Amino acid sequence: xxxxxxxxxxxxxxxxxxxxxxxxxxxxxxxxxxxxxxxxxxxxxxxxxxxxxxxxxxxxxxxxxxxxxxxxxxxxxxxxxxxxxxxxxxxxxxxxxxxxxxxxxxxxxxxxxxxxxxxxxxxxxxxxxxxxxxxxxxxxxxxxxxxxxxxxxxxxxxxxxxxxxxxxxxxxxxxxxxxxxxxxxxxxxxxxxxxxxxxxxxxxxxxxxxxxxxxxxxxxxxxxxxxxxxxxxxxxxxxxxxxxxxxxxxxxxxxxxxxxxxxxxxxxxxxxxxxxxxxxxxxxxxxxxx
Amino acid sequence: xxxxxxxxxxxxxxxxxxxxxxxxxxxxxxxxxxxxxxxxxxxxxxxxxxxxxxxxxxxxxxxxxxxxxxxxxxxxxxxxxxxxxxxxxxxxxxxxxxxxxxxxxxxxxxxxxxxxxxxxxxxxxxxxxxxxxxxxxxxxxxxxxxxxx
Numbered sequence: 001x002x003x004x005x006x007x008x009x010x011x012x013x014x015x016x017x018x019x020x021x022x023x024x025x026x027x028x029x030x031x032x033x034x035x036x037x038x039x040x041x042x043x044x045x046x047x048x049x050x051x052x053x054x055x056x057x058x059x060x061x062x063x064x065x066x067x068x069x070x071x072x073x074x075x076x077x078x079x080x081x082x083x084x085x086x087x088x089x090x091x092x093x094x095x096x097x098x099x100x101x102x103x104x105x106x107x108x109x110x111x112x113x114x115x116x117x118x119x120x121x122x123x124x125x126x127x128x129x130x131x132x133x134x135x136x137x138x139x140x141x142x143x144x145x146x147x148x149x150x151x152x153x154x155x156x157x158x159x160x161x162x163x164x165x166x167x168x169x170x171x172x173x174x175x176x177x178x179x180x181x182x183x184x185x186x187x188x189x190x191x192x193x194x195x196x197x198x199x200x201x202x203x204x205x206x207x208x209x210x211x212x213x214x215x216x217x218x219x220x221x222x223x224x225x226x227x228x229x230x231x232x233x234x235x236x237x238x239x240x241x242x243x244x245x246x247x248x249x250x251x252x253x254x255x256x257x258x259x260x261x262x263x264x265x266x267x268x269x270x271x272x273x274x275x276x277x278x279x280x281x282x283x284x285x286x287x288x289x290x
Numbered sequence: 291x292x293x294x295x296x297x298x299x300x301x302x303x304x305x306x307x308x309x310x311x312x313x314x315x316x317x318x319x320x321x322x323x324x325x326x327x328x329x330x331x332x333x334x335x336x337x338x339x340x341x342x343x344x345x346x347x348x349x350x351x352x353x354x355x356x357x358x359x360x361x362x363x364x365x366x367x368x369x370x371x372x373x374x375x376x377x378x379x380x381x382x383x384x385x386x387x388x389x390x391x392x393x394x395x396x397x398x399x400x401x402x403x404x405x406x407x408x409x410x411x412x413x414x415x416x417x418x419x420x421x422x423x424x425x426x427x428x429x430x431x432x433x434x435x436x437x438x439x
Contacts, residue, residue: 027378037382048389052396059400062408068325083327088318092311099307102368106299274368278361284314285357289321290350 030261036268040275043236047279050232051286054225061219065154067288069186073140087288090133091280094237097126098277105270108263113251116266120248123273127241134234138227146191147223153189153196155218157181159206169197180204189215226287233283236276243269306367310360317356324349 020026027034058064068083075086100122107115141147147154160182165171167190172178181187183205190197198214247269250256256263294302319328324345326333337345366372371379 027375027381029374029378034378037378041382041385044386045389048386048392052389052392055393056396056400056403059397060403060407062404066325068321068327083325084318084321088314091314095307095310095314098364098368099303102303103300106296106303109299110296271369274364277368278364281357281360281364285317285353289317289353289357 030264032264032268033271036271040271043275044279047229047232047282050225050229051282054229054286057219057221057225061221063156063158063218065152065218065222066156066186067290069188070141070154071137071288073144075136084288086133086137087284090130090137091284093126093130093133094277094280097123097130098274100126101270101273105263105267108266111257111262113254113257116251116263117248120244120251120266124241124244124248127237127244127273130237131234131241134230134237138230141226145188147226149224149227150220152218152220152222153191154222155187155189155215157183157185157187159183159203159208160185161201161203161205161213164200164202164212165197167197167199168192169199187215189217229283230287233276233279236279240269240273240276244273302367306363310363313356313360317353320349320352320356 025031025034029037069080071087072080072083073086074082100119104116104119104123107119145153160180163172163179163181166177166179169192181201187199189199198216200212200214203209203211203213247265251263251266256265322328323332324335326335334345334349335343337343365383371382
């Protein structure tokens with residue numbers, strides 16, 4: 001293996017003409033790095049397919065759960081008054097781990113074994129922290145807010161009105177206590193004792209003014225799209241962490257030092273890791289910002 | 291392939307991560323200020339010119355542009371695409387241009403689904419003129435079941 005790679009490098013250095021003449025890896029790059037790039041390209045299309053499906057279904061519904069209402073909890077803090085705070089923290093963790101990864105690649109170019117291992121360990125810690133955050137986020141959505149892949153308790157009011165029941169499903173004692181809401185306001189249908197508490201309300205605007213109605217579930221596809229897309233991304237982070245650990249162990253054992261190719265394996269897992277960060281840029285945009 | 295020295299590349303990495311962090315903060319601020327969370331009473335999300343939601347459009351365009359800028363930074367600096375041969379860059383990045391058409395086509399289709407749903411809802415709300423209503427008694431499912439015996 002090492003002899004082959006060394007030969008490959010010698011050939012690459014000889015390549016001076018503009019056109020590729022075959023018999024060696026094209027684009028003055030190595031076979032492994034090229035294949036990683038094309039794998040990432042295909043993976044980008046997979047993610048794009050998912051995100052475009054999200055956009056299409058969102059376009060096809062009159063209302064859609066508002067992200068700063070859905071994602072507004074923070075660990076150890078009571079209530080839901082922290083819109084986007086936790087997902088921003090997750091984004092910073094992933095960005096930071098991308099920085100530690102590029103530092104590991106740079107140490108690799110310098111053939112500095114202990115430096116690579118140090119920065120790779122920081123990257124692994126970043127990846128695990130991100131996964132931990134995602135686990136917390138999923139747990140909140142599943143066990144506290146009762147969202148599943150087929151049930152979406154996050155709804156939106158189409159017209160303004162006034163609630164007839166309080167948060168616990170009991171009718172208000174006095175009309176003066178009744179809570180009002182505006183068109184476009186979000187709500188979460190609570191669940192208690194295996195029962196959905198759909199609050200009743202009276203509409204005060206629109207063609208059906210005066211009509212008594214009750215809260216309905218939001219667009220059904222939201223839960224499936226959220227768990228599928230963030231889950232698929234989380235799975236990429238998870239497999240990235242597994243490969244980072246394997247490669248870090250190999251670096252520490254001196255396996256790549258023998259190949260004398262500037263720790264190309266670290267560079268390749270680096271490409272993958274930055275790609276995972278790149279996908280998160282778009283998941284963050286589509287799910288949390290727009 | 292990088293022509294930079296070790297110290298120079300370290301500097302580039304630091305600068306890039308700081309820019310990425312700042313851009314992310316700006317994006318979140320746009321989202322929160324836009325929805326009226328940070329400045330009470332100011333909700334650019336609801337701003338209209340005529341019936342066109344200008345505030346929302348500006349917010350969305352700004353956030354999409356900043357995200358694309360982040361993507362370019364990650365690909366060209368972190369993934370070192372800037373320092374690769376042009377042919378490699380083209381062969382990886384040009385195919386993604388196909389997505390532009392996919393986005394346009396699918397979002398238009400999504401909008402059409404929405405129109406269809408709305409049309410069905412409107413039709414369901416319509417009052418039927420009794421002159422054209424079906425004549426005779428409409429049988430309930432359980433009655434048809436009984437008549438079988």
